[in-house]
Amino acid sequence: MDFRTFSRLASGDSKALERNLSSVASAFACLCPQAESQIGLDAEELLASVGIRRLPQPVLIHGSIALDGQPFPKMPFVGTPAECAGRISLYARPTYLLTIENFASFVRYVREIGHGDDGLVIYSGGFPSRPVMETIARLARQAAVPTFHWGDMDAGGVRIFRYIEQQLLASAGVRLHPHMMNADLLRRVGSKGQGLVRIGEVAESSIAELASVIEQTGLVHEQEEFDPQSPLYAVISL
Numbered sequence: 001m002d003f004r005t006f007s008r009l010a011s012g013d014s015k016a017l018e019r020n021l022s023s024v025a026s027a028f029a030c031l032c033p034q035a036e037s038q039i040g041l042d043a044e045e046l047l048a049s050v051g052i053r054r055l056p057q058p059v060l061i062h063g064s065i066a067l068d069g070q071p072f073p074k075m076p077f078v079g080t081p082a083e084c085a086g087r088i089s090l091y092a093r094p095t096y097l098l099t100i101e102n103f104a105s106f107v108r109y110v111r112e113i114g115h116g117d118d119g120l121v122i123y124s125g126g127f128p129s130r131p132v133m134e135t136i137a138r139l140a141r142q143a144a145v146p147t148f149h150w151g152d153m154d155a156g157g158v159r160i161f162r163y164i165e166q167q168l169l170a171s172a173g174v175r176l177h178p179h180m181m182n183a184d185l186l187r188r189v190g191s192k193g194q195g196l197v198r199i200g201e202v203a204e205s206s207i208a209e210l211a212s213v214i215e216q217t218g219l220v221h222e223q224e225e226f227d228p229q230s231p232l233y234a235v236i237s238l
């Protein structure tokens with residue numbers, strides 16, 4: 001549900017949520033003390049985790065998928081309205097599944113890399129909304145293949161990775177692996193951010209070492225600065 005609709009239904013004022021974003025998010029954190037409220041999410045990220053976003057986001061996917069059992073024609077990616085996402089299924093089993101945080105990197109990946117392999121690539125839209133996350137989990141469970149996430153190497157990127165990681169493990173029994181997101185790589189290419197940050201509890205995450213380096217050094221790196229590479233063959237050259 002979008003911000004304005006939720007705000008109008010809850011209070012009769014379509015702009016009340018935007019004026020009281022932090023307070024509303026804190027209330028949801030108390031009502032829904034799930035893992036996403038314990039890893040340092042900001043207000044918009046936490047609301048997105050319960051399906052409240054500024055705008056409804058379609059589910060963007062590259063790969064061999066079907067809607068109601070009917071395959072989509074071959075194209076770089078398809079977009080399905082969030083309310084129809086539950087009707088999406090695999091048409092052919094992929095070799096891997098990759099979620100991508102940022103739109104520019106997603107589009108570059110599916111155009112430059114995706115046509116050459118049989119991967120399934122899903123745009124997370126930053127912090128994934130509930131329909132996007134449910135689609136990721138359902139297709140990951142169906143595919144049962146190596147599953148990766150590629151995002152920014154910063155506090156927000158780590159939180160997004162950790163949220164997807166927790167949701168996949170809990171709902172699909174799938175382990176998530178970082179793609180072009182690791183501590184050694186950040187030490188080589190990172191630049192100083194706007195100060196030291198506290199990411200939250202990620203000790204059991206496969207991205208814990210990266211999180212520690214970000215917290216200790218303040219280094220960050222945006223994924224758009226990398227050319228896309230397949231997680232099956234990634235070699236970072238500088």
